[in-house]
Amino acid sequence: MARRAIPDIVIGRLPVYLRALNFLLTEGREITSSQELGDRLGISSAQIRKDLSHFGEFGKQGTGYDIGFLRDQLRQIMKVDRMWEVALVGAGNLGKAIADYGGFAGKGFTITAIFDNDPAKIGMIMGVNHVAVLPVSELTQTIRSNGIQVGIVATPAEVAQGVARTMAEAGVRAMLNYAPITLTVPAGVRVQYIDPAVGLQRMTYYL
Amino acid sequence: MARRAIPDIVIGRLPVYLRALNFLLTEGREITSSQELGDRLGISSAQIRKDLSHFGEFGKQGTGYDIGFLRDQLRQIMKVDRMWEVALVGAGNLGKAIADYGGFAGKGFTITAIFDNDPAKIGMIMGVNHVAVLPVSELTQTIRSNGIQVGIVATPAEVAQGVARTMAEAGVRAMLNYAPITLTVPAGVRVQYIDPAVGLQRMTYYL
Numbered sequence: 505m506a507r508r509a510i511p512d513i514v515i516g517r518l519p520v521y522l523r524a525l526n527f528l529l530t531e532g533r534e535i536t537s538s539q540e541l542g543d544r545l546g547i548s549s550a551q552i553r554k555d556l557s558h559f560g561e562f563g564k565q566g567t568g569y570d571i572g573f574l575r576d577q578l579r580q581i582m583k584v585d586r587m588w589e590v591a592l593v594g595a596g597n598l599g600k601a602i603a604d605y606g607g608f609a610g611k612g613f614t615i616t617a618i619f620d621n622d623p624a625k626i627g628m629i630m631g632v633n634h635v636a637v638l639p640v641s642e643l644t645q646t647i648r649s650n651g652i653q654v655g656i657v658a659t660p661a662e663v664a665q666g667v668a669r670t671m672a673e674a675g676v677r678a679m680l681n682y683a684p685i686t687l688t689v690p691a692g693v694r695v696q697y698i699d700p701a702v703g704l705q706r707m708t709y710y711l
Numbered sequence: 712m713a714r715r716a717i718p719d720i721v722i723g724r725l726p727v728y729l730r731a732l733n734f735l736l737t738e739g740r741e742i743t744s745s746q747e748l749g750d751r752l753g754i755s756s757a758q759i760r761k762d763l764s765h766f767g768e769f770g771k772q773g774t775g776y777d778i779g780f781l782r783d784q785l786r787q788i789m790k791v792d793r794m795w796e797v798a799l800v801g802a803g804n805l806g807k808a809i810a811d812y813g814g815f816a817g818k819g820f821t822i823t824a825i826f827d828n829d830p831a832k833i834g835m836i837m838g839v840n841h842v843a844v845l846p847v848s849e850l851t852q853t854i855r856s857n858g859i860q861v862g863i864v865a866t867p868a869e870v871a872q873g874v875a876r877t878m879a880e881a882g883v884r885a886m887l888n889y890a891p892i893t894l895t896v897p898a899g900v901r902v903q904y905i906d907p908a909v910g911l912q913r914m915t916y917y918l
Contacts, residue, residue: 511753511754511755512753512754513753513754513755513758515913515916515917516753516913518912518913518916519908519909519912519913520909522912523893523904523906523909527893546718546719546720546723547718547719547720548718548720551720581916582912582915582916583915583916583918584912584915588911588915588918590911596808597804597805597807597808597811598804598805598808600804601803601804601805601808602907604804605891605907606868606891607891607906607907607908608907608908611908611911611912612908612911612912612915613908613911653918654911654914654915654918656907661813677914677917677918678911678914678915678917678918679914680907680910680911680914684812684813684814686730686734694914694917696910696911696913696914697730697910698905698907698910699730699814700809700812700814700815700863700887700905701726701814701815701818701819701820702726702727702730703726703887703903703904703905704795704797704818704819704820704861704885704887704903705725705726705729705789705791705818705819706722706723706725706726706903707861707884707885707886707887707901707903708789708790708791708795708819708861708885709722709725709788709789709790710722710884710885710901711790711795711860711861711884711885
């Protein structure tokens with residue numbers, strides 16, 4: 505399998521497929537088709553078949569996809585069939601909401617370290633994992649000693665770039681950024697943006 | 712221009728292009744190419760040219776795109792060259808963070824109404840617009856009388872579906888959902904999901 509040849513944009517759609525498959529499973533469904541998935545996601549069935557064909561043969565002509573099997577395969581491909589430790593920086597309203605977020609369960613992620621630079625927040629117990637907030641001065645050492653590769657930036661915009669640089673230098677390779685700025689990171693480090701404005705702008709075209 | 716023929720997936724990429732163009736403008740740049748945009752976004756230059764060709768001719772062969780012009784055109788196409796009033800439901804940690812979010816400025820959205828069902832929160836002044844939190848019982852009337860078409864769901868998962876239904880019945884046509892559930896909405900209503908697990912899952916493939 506020539507993994508390097510698969511476009512980022514295809515990889516970017518896999519979690520959306522996984523999400524739809526999980527939803528179908530909660531509805532008690534067992535079989536689906538590229539047509540049904542496409543209708544639900546606003547993606548052509550041909551695109552879905554082409555995307556999945558990068559990774560193997562998941563469906564038989566005419567019988568559709570076994571949802572549980574395809575879900576398991578996608579989880580393996582995306583490497584979310586394991587649990588990734590996540591470092592969260594920022595324990596304000598947003599950080600608290602992320603730490604409390606119920607949607608990470610079963611998706612491959614668990615927030616095991618939370619950081620803030622506000623002395624009033626250090627030591628607070630936070631989130632579904634009941635993690636004590638640490639000072640940002642301990643960020644580098646915590647990431648290194650735990651081998652943490654995944655980080656979330658939930659700080660004010662002014663300090664987000666510095667936090668991203670520190671995390672990258674300590675070994676984080678995948679960052680989810682909530683701050684409304686574009687981060688500059690070293691080669692080999694990936695950033696995804698949580699940007700509510702982008703989400704809203706995807707819909708106004710149709711209004 | 713046969714707008715209905717443009718795939719949702721193309722429309723979904725326009726805000727990402729807009730975001731990249733805005734970033735280039737903040738760097739003082741004036742001209743870019745589909746190649747440069749593609750490199751930044753992990754999308755092929757051919758895809759970008761094809762996406763933009765749905766809407767007209769924005770670049771000249773060999774000279775690239777005028778960033779400011781393309782930005783303005785995309786804002787018009789996406790209808791974010793105006794200001795959309797937004798109703799936010801949920802004034803907990805997440806709702807507070809969204810109301811305080813600095814990233815809506817200049818993107819076409821302004822949160823003008825905030826709702827919660829917690830009596831302790833009603834009347835609190837919140838967010839960049841200093842909006843007083845209203846009881847959820849006033850949601851329908853506020854949406855109707857202000858003609859609000861855009862909503863944000865920032866409630867616990869258990870009540871998100873009910874809130875979405877109420878908003879849709881009152882006239883909201885575009886919803887951004889932060890709750891970790893899939894919403895069922897009437898035909899003609901669009902939902903986008905803010906799902907940090909999806910953002911993280913887009914990167915673990917590469918780890």
